[in-house]
Amino acid sequence: MVPASAYLFLSALLFTLGVIGVLIRRNALIIFMSIELMLNSVNLAFVTFARQHGSIEGQVVVFFVLVVAAVEVVVGLALVVEIFRWRETVNIDDVDLLRG
Amino acid sequence: MGLAPYMLLWPLAGWLICGLAGGRLAGRAAGMVASSAVGASFLTALLLLLGHIGTAPAQGAAGGLDPAPGLLVPLFSWLGAGDLWVEASLLVDPLSLVMALVVTGVGFLIHVYSIGYMAEDPNRSRYFAYLNLFIFSMLVLVMAGNLLVLFVGWEMVGLCSYLLIGFWFARPAAASAGRKAFVVNRIGDAAFLLGLFAIFTALGTLDIPAVREGAGGLPDGLRTAIALLLFAGATGKSAQIPLHVWLPDAMEGPTPVSALIHAATMVTAGVFLIARLDTLFLGSPVALTVIATVGALTAFYAATVALRQDDLKRVLAYSTISQLGYMFVAMGAMAAAVGIFHLVTHAFFKALLFLAAGSVMHAMHEVIDVRRLGGLGRQLRWTAGGFIVGALALAGVPPFAGFFSKDLVLEAAFALGLSSGNYVPYALGLLTAFVTAVYITRAVSLTFCGTPADPGAHPHESPPLMLWPMAVLALLSVAGGLLGAHLAGEPLLRFLESLAAAGAQADAPHPPASLLIGISVAVALLGVATGWRLHRGRREPALGVLGTFLEQRWYVDAAYEGLLLRPGRAAARWLAGTFDLGVIDGAVNGTGRIVAALGGQARRLQTGYARHYALGLLIGGVILMGYWILR
Amino acid sequence: MLSALIFLPLAGAACVLLLPREREEAIRWVGLASSGLTLLLGAALFAAFDPSFGGMQFTESAAWLPALGVGYSVGIDGISLLLVLLTVVIFPIALVGSWGSITQGVKAFTAAVLALECAVLGTFLSLDLILFYVFWEAVLIPMAFLIALWGGPNRRYAAIKFFLYTMAASVLMLVAIVSVHIVAAAQLGERTFALERLADVSLPPASQWWIFAAFAVAFAVKVPVWPLHTWLPDAHTEAPTAGSVVLAAILLKMGTYGFVRFAPVLTPDALVAAAPLIAGLAIVGIVYGAAVSWAQTDLKRLIAFSSVSHLGFVMLGIASLNLQGMQGGLIQMVSHGISTGALFLVVGVLYDRTHSRQISDYGGVAALMPRFAVVFTIVLLSSAALPGTNGFVGEFLVLLGAFRVSAWWGALGVLGVVGSAAYLLWAYQQVMHGPPRAKHPERLVDLSRRELLVFAPLVAAIFLIGLYPRPLLDRSEAAVGVTLARLQRPSVAAACTPPQAGLGLTALPKRCQP
Amino acid sequence: MRAPGGLPPITTPPVEIGLILPEVIVLATALVVLVADLWVGPRRRGWLVGLSLAGLAWAAWAALSASPGVGFSGMYVRDALTCAGDLLALGATALGLLVAPGYLKRHGLDRGEYYFLVMIAGTGAMLMAASRDLLMLFLSIETLSIPLYVLAAFRRGFARSQEAGMKYFLLSTFASAFLLYGIALLYGTTGTTRMPELGARLAELPWSASGSAGAALVTIGVGFKAALVPFHAWAPDVYDGAPIPSVAFMAVIAKVGAFLALVRIFPLTLGSTAGEWTLALGVVASMTMVVGNLAALLQSSYKRMLAYSSIAHAGYLLVGVATGTAQATSAVLTYLAVYVAMGTGAFAVAVAVEREGDEADRIEDYAGLAARAPLLAAATALFMVSLAGLPPTGGFVAKFGVFAAAVEGGGPGGLALALLGVLTSVISVYYYLRVVYVIYSVGEGDPPQGVRILPCRMLGVALAVAIAAVIQVGVLPATVTSFSGRVVELFR
């Protein structure tokens, strides 16, 4: 049987990949996808722990994470579209009017 | 309370009237008010004296002029804090009465003289207000029953001196001179103040009778210390080395002021102080030696400087310093009564000399440089007469007043030599007597003899209002010696016998009086003759380097300027500029600048790139997790 | 009664704010009326005060922040009485004194001055440490306002420096206050910031030291004790006349008052131990202030540094920890308030006429303004501590007190007496004597009737205190005695429980152990 | 009824409406406003605000009268902290509503959705205070945050507003992921997400890396909302770019929610393992105070200066959380109450001033304000003085409470924090008083060009309320402190 640590290892790895993606990519859409990656790795951790504890809570959480992720994607994409409409860029580094 | 407070009230009232009424007092009104105030004060003092003598037999054991012990007149309690309790009080005793009489008497004459002298000055009511304030302050000083009250008078006469020296403040020299006088006096006052603290710390009181009483019980070292501190105070007020420098400059004031304050009364306060606390000084041989030595040195120094001064008033000023030195020699020689006697006679003849000099200035439109005078004896007969009487008294020519007192001083100095082996004061005193005769003869010669330096000047004799006081003073200068002459029974000295110094003198070995008198007379006459020979016909023999040295007052003023004043001023500028603004304030502003710089750095962290922010979040998160896990 | 005294000016300020800003005359009179009423109330207080009792009188107290044991509690003793008296006298004078010079923003100006009076009175009358701190800090705001809005060309810098410097020093005091409170809570079993309750607390020596240091720094900056003085010249120089007057006359006394009021009660051992240090700094301040004054070219700066010197005397008196010294310090506080306040008014008179503070721009003014010259002379002599004026009484007692501790203290302190005469007379000569030098002599008109009225009470006070200081000394003596008696208290530090034991009311364990 | 699959029926438990009544009322009001907006004409949108305020008042009444208890399977708790959170959030929401209309109208943004979003965010903050479960907390945070993204980007077509929304959204979701992972780890360690049980089990365990890592990750997530350094970087840019009314609201509501959650998490849930986090929180608090105040020092933009100032205030608040005693917690609540008033007030002032038709965000734009709008100027000055923590304003009482609690309950570390706190407060005085100086400076050059003062009645009401609160707490603090003192009962 595959132990919990294997799943958790995978989860941590995916989360880190997501983090690095957010940090090194400039395309807002890819950054969003990286964040989705992070959320999914969280889900994996929750499901793993649910299995470990034999409690259903961890699985239910996934549902809520899904909902939130969906809403965030909607809002985020709306923002990207809006910014693209005015600045014609999805490069997050170009969004740098505010500083100091 | 008796009459004593009224003596003070008169000039106080005069001051208030002249001061507040100000310009509304037309013509001579201010002078009249002021003079009558002082006159009233003099009469009160006289009444007090008579009363004092009158009550004496009832109290004293011996009859005649034996003085009553001092009468302490409390006025009001001034201040108190803990065990300090200062009662503003007056002390009526022979010493204070003698001083009060001199102050009010000479003061009255000079007030009257001033009416004439200042007739043209627009600010004369201010002048008379100051003058009355001075008389009041001086009376506070001499009548004080408490050392702190004495100190009040002490400082206030200094103030009046400042105000009067700088009376013509539009002249920078006058203003500076006044300030110099005040500040130099303050140095002495500071020492005086420390002396007071020491007295209070040791004795727990500042009442003069109690201090006189308790002084005997003090340990030697402490007594010496206190005595030296008080003497340091006295050197300031009485212009002794090293604090003498203010007095010559003080001649910038109106001449009657010089006569009253800087010759007759205020400058003698230091002498008075020592007489006042004679019991304290007597117990300290070290202090006495110092006093006698400083006095003698000052006397000699000032006399030599007076040899080469061109300003007639400055000559008189140095002469005053020199004569004050004599008084201190007497004090140091444990002959307080003699010192006071010389103080009194000096008050007469020096006031006379100054008034005469003032009369000259009045006649010559403020010219006082002897090189521009000459031959005035013919035009200004009365003035010249007065001056010459004063000069003879100063030179110590018998039978003028100065002869008696100066002789007694020298006698006392000789006695000091007998008892302690220290003949320096006597020797210097004798030498000074010679020099004195020389320089005053020179002054007379240059001013009144020979041909006028400025033929165009047409001097007119001063008005009677100025001459009469001079006449009275001349009379006193001639006859004043009787107060202390053996022939007349030494009334003043006996009156002052309560002074312990006078009593102590009795135990000392008696000097050969007649021999000493002879020497004195000889020296005085020799001096006059020398002076006449040297300066006859308004000649001024070249003395080369020595002459310059004397003209430059032994370079003392220059040394003060160069070694103290200028470096001090530079140090103050450095402190105010470089140190205060640069270092201390620089540290403060530097802190501010560092914080501001940090603020700028903190702003730079906010680059505007969201990815930087995310990285920052990650880094913070990693550190936080690391700490939390590995803790 | 005390609350009425404190808040009457504030009520006046509120009235002023309700008036339309165009009605400047009405605003001025309302301002004067409320500070005048405060003065009357203060005078009544002075009359009703019982000199024989050294404790607090007319006390009032109420809960304010009960959760923390903070109370509104005020009271007066002989020490605060003198300073309250000084305050109520100076403020109307400052107000009237600025009628001629403040023409813009009269409303805000008057309100700020009145608010300042409220805060100052509160500072002097608070018996609760937090209340004290509140008033102490509240003083800064209107004062900084006065400097920043009606000040000279460099006013912004000066105001910010004044504010930040004094505040930086006093926030540490707040922490110290809380620490005292915590020890007190452990020892007394109750939460309190009331001074009289805290008097029963013995702080352990180690914390006494740093608590004393925190208090001392806060007070020392305000005094200001050398070398924490550099805010003062800038603040004084840039402030408008009324601001300078109040700053010099009253605000500086808050620092010295703090030393007298709190250090002997809360940290007696540390105070005794630190007295030589304080005296040393005081002496340096005396001499340094005098020397630096002498080198100034700006009249207000000169007076500011003279304050450093004069306040050095106060600190020296306090550091002597004996009756004469402390009494002298108190009288010197009052005297300095009067004479330096008057000096700033004097400079204000000149500044109003020529708009220059530079000494070199003047000369020979005495001839043009004889009445002014008389006033200036009197004020100057008072500042130079001439006997017969108020300045002498204070300095004499201070120096006597210091001398009794150590002859050296006295000897060095006396240097200040010489120094003050030197620089004051020097300045006076430059400004008033010599030939007239002003560019526009016609502007130098003599004192107006209003200005004379402003100076009259100050001159009267100068002589009154100088010649008969007994009414003041008698009233403060008992309180000073009580204060000094605290220093004799045997040190109970050894018997003290360590501060860690049973702090706070919560059951939570201690955190953050090192 | 049985489903075809033969599954047992799901019996939903009774909804404990009494517990969540305040939240429900606000939510209902929000929905009513959203719907009513469709019928209300543009001129009568004032009614919407009135309606909302009525709803908020009703909710406040409900919060005060609701009885305490735990419900919804232990997900929700109504106690003193909840009640305090409700009132704080309702107050902030009410002020947030009042501040907006004038601005929205001027900039053509007057839409009912704005009020809806404000009230939803308010609900989120209320729920954050009431969450007894980490998942519930996560959802509450999202309920708070998502409306705020929109509010930040509400000025459509304006690059700065868009950028604010974008940055806020991006970083917030990033932080949310960390938070979630933290919740997952805590869940994995203890098998539960209910806070009290979780705290109890963590205390039983000797030490667990996963628990520590989880707690750290949760701290990142919540600390982000509270704008704690180093998770603060979004705040200056977002506050700078977002429309002023939004900023006035979000700066305050986010702090209310985040700090109530922090209080819930740290002293209340993890109180028994306090040694693990006091130092960490103390260091974070120090950094927050220092960076916030230093960066604010040299700002030339009023909004940006206030943004950094809000970071600094988060630092002061965190001092109270890190101390963790009942007294400190009570002080945090008092602080929040004062901050709601002065924070909103300070931003709200800027709503009334505009330069050339746009926001007047340079500090110089306020030069001479005192001459033109004395009341507005006085209000600004008061808020600045209060933010600086000077007596006799509420800001002083707030700071004093926190620092006193830190000295009292925090040992040497607490003393150090208090010292750092007071010293950074001194630094803050500089930039706050600079504003006051600019406002009151007379005769220094001409008034800035094109600056107009635009009074608005509702804004006036908001300012008046804020002023009253700041003065009230400053002069008679007992009213508020005794209320926040009720949290002591939570520690028994």
Add this chain to the structure above:
Amino acid sequence: MEWGVFLIAAVVAIGGGVGVITSARPVHSALSLLAVLLSLAVTYLLLIAQFVAMLQVIIYAGAIVVLFLFVIMLLHARSGEPLHQKLPRQQPLALVFGGAFLAALLFGGLGAARPFAAPPEEFGTAQQVGAALFVEFLLPFELASVILLVGIVAAVVLASREAPGRRKEGR
């Protein structure tokens, strides 16, 4: 067998993850994301979470990725990434601290791992999840509905075309 499935799923997931963050074109990233999501669904099945796996496929893979693709298409033209890096030090720092973070995460996460016990009956079924959702998680469930509503309103507000006063601004 289980290991085999897991390893395949894990490799695909990791590969997909790397693909997401390294693909030059957003479309490739989206497809990589899809691969991750699907392989995660497989691991959910291994973890006895059938319902969750179903949700994963339907909602995530079905809805969210489609949304991404839709937006990518909408913005297709200039959505590539410029070569010019404005933040040169970002990448190395991200890798370093990402690695450190991974270490911390592993150290913390793996510490929580315990051996799996036999799962309770009906574990992970839609029935059980649904029951929990409507009983235990009733309040969060209601709250989720609020969040969804907010999402809708947000989208409306942000995307509505009636925005007035539109103009570009900047410094």
